Amino acid sequence: MPYQCLEKCGEYLVAARDSNIDLFHLSNGEYISTWSCPLPQVPSKGKTNGGEITKKQEIKEAPLEGEVDASAPPAKRRKVDTEDEKKSEEKVEEKSEPKVEPKVNDNGGKKQQKKQRPNHRTDSIANAQEPPSVIALAVAKNAQHVVAITGEDKCIRVFEIVVKEGNPILNHLSQRVMPKRPSAVAISSDSATIISADKFGDVYSLPLIPSAIPKPQATPEQTSRESSSLPERTFKPAANELTIHSQRNRKALENQKRQTNTAPEKTEPDFEHTLLLGHVSLLTELKLATSDGRDYIITADRDEHIRVNRGIPYTHIIEGFCFGHKDFISRLCIPESRPELLISGGGESDVLVFDWVKGSLLSQVEPLLHINDALKDFDLKERKTTVSGIYHTRQSSKDIIIFTYEAIPALFVFATSEENKLTHAQTLPLIGNPLSLVFFPSTETDTASSVIVSIDYINKPGTTAEPREKDDQFINPLQHLILSDGVLTLGDELPSRSEAPKDEKHNISKLKNLLYGLENLRKRAGEERGDGGDGDDA
Amino acid sequence: MAGPPNKRQKRAEYKNSREKGTTTELPKKKFYRQRAHANVFSDHDLEYPISPAHMKWAPYYAPYAEPTKSIVKGTVESQGVKRPNDEGEKEAQTTAIEEEDSRKLTQDVEVADIGCGFGGLLVALAPKLPNTLLLGMEIRTQVTEYVQERIKALRSQSADEKLYQNAACLRANSMKFLPNFFKKHQLSKIFLCFPDPHFKARKHKARIVSTTLNSEYAYVVRPGGIIYTITDVEDLHLWMVEHFDKHPSFERVAEAEQEADECVEVMRTETEEGQKVTRNNGQKFVALFRRLEDPPW
Known part of the structure; x- marks a missing residue:
């Protein structure tokens, strides 16, 4: 698998490929170790006594069962990304059918069977066959901790780099399942707090190391009993006869009143977490920034907003917005050496430069205008492009910004000018689509530094779901480049990993979603007009 | 869902005839009805300015626009x-x-009625606040169109007194795009009248009042400005009070002051929903919240 995220952590390179995280020595590119995400914990499938309801309970209680690690992700319905996966799950579903069959027969009747089907499905999805993919990485300033987000199980995982038997490894410290799937993550400058933005538009903070004293340790059984022995909270409809005005609503209310059972409470995560702020949109990026000694949280969403919020503990105050984008935003970059600038890109050709404290647009530039001969074959005019990366480094007292686009096999190198404009320096074609990039070392005095770029070696350059020919020569998933005096050149080949990834079988559509998922953020015209002419309101 | 063809046709005919004639007659609601709920999370086909500076207000408040x-x-x-x-x-x-x-206005919009529905509040407030620009924001196209027609008709009916020039309505998803229309601290009043209660817990994020969304109201409302809420659903009232109380940028306005505010009476009696609740002998719960100064930083 290609590496979808790279991060630098001290002297190591942390690289995520699908559900694994590899560790390399940055100095020589030597492979060290791998952490692999375990399969989601499968609840032991109990006896299938009783019908639908007990099954439901089983699923809910499963994560609380004794043998399962208390911090394990609950066997919840996973969001499945690809068709293929769905298919494979359906197969599983069929296989598990016979087990239940006698039961169904006992009760007889087709109706019963139909009723049970949906539950089957949740069950089998919970037993998903594949470990979740890593969708984002963050490294703490202290270079000891790494935070990874795994997508399908909505999990924030914290690792510590420890040396075990002479080899540094990623030691999995904790996993916390968030209420919604996180999409971006950052670690506070004191390396104590994780800040996570999710697809529901909310931003949470949680301690990097979960508080040592967990909530009063109740055995799983106790907790489940406690919750059920709570004074029977009878369902009380929020509406009354006076709030409804239509025949149908009246009937619905009558039905609700007849209903006596307690509505299932949605369980909040049981670890310490605080809701900081929220957008009514899907969040795509999150950056922590400082100006004049004040902390800020900058968030970007699918509805073209870049929002500047005060930092903790005043996150309820919005300081301003950086307006100017006409399509979704996918990436933000605040150059370390120019902390007053914010460079942002997304689903449009222009990249914008803001003074984010003032909320003013300083300049904009279109990197894709600088396409050289090597890229002429790719018809970029015809297709919509998405910025997939904005990277900054400083060399010989010059700020260098590199842009990458989804499925465009090149790096676009720019320099910042005095007037806060970006000027094109170079376009470097690559042998595959760039996925992620790190600089090292990035001390200002160095005149030459290395750049490692991860490459999609499975698909043909410029495409998102067209595998290369079988007999194409082996391509190292990590490419080594040299940045010298602001000019990028190809460097020596990195030592490739001993295990040749030859026999890997790739699920191309899954790969496409993992590596080229940003394009999915684009709004489709006329999707839902919300404009029905019908109406019963007054 | 689209209505049966003859219904649609009748609507089209009606609207066409209005467009042609220079009618001063108020529009008929029956041609503009639309389902009361809209999904605030979907993209719709919304038009909104890139930023408040890009908003073209002149067509909405022509008499207030600077000469070209x-x-x-x-x-x-x-x-x-x-x-x-x-x-x-x-x-x-x-x-x-x-x-x-794109002519600039001589003054900014200061009052927003979010989810203005058929515009009862807007139309009642316009003569009461003659020197203030009022904007109704509504997510349903048909209903927005109705309010626009209504204001147009009222304007031409009172051409001599020049009333209703300070009221306008546009289609918007305020939960997503409020900061696209208004600058920081631009507004002095926001009205949230009879919002969709979204009874299901799963839908609570779609409620017009939430801890996180209150921050956006605090952004567009100036310190000292007031958020007005009214609902006939007690649960929702308690929810709104809880969430504004919890938000450090707001405090609840005391009851005496609340009852002394002329807008409160208008909100109770002039909104279409308010009138309907009265007809059904329903309850009305009112709560006002004042925007506080931001703490020094």
């Missing part, structure tokens, strides 16, 4: 040789319209 600069420019052009091709002329025309539309 291009009048001078226009005369210069007309003195020149007339361009022979129609296209050029058309182009000149569109740029003229463009310029006219």
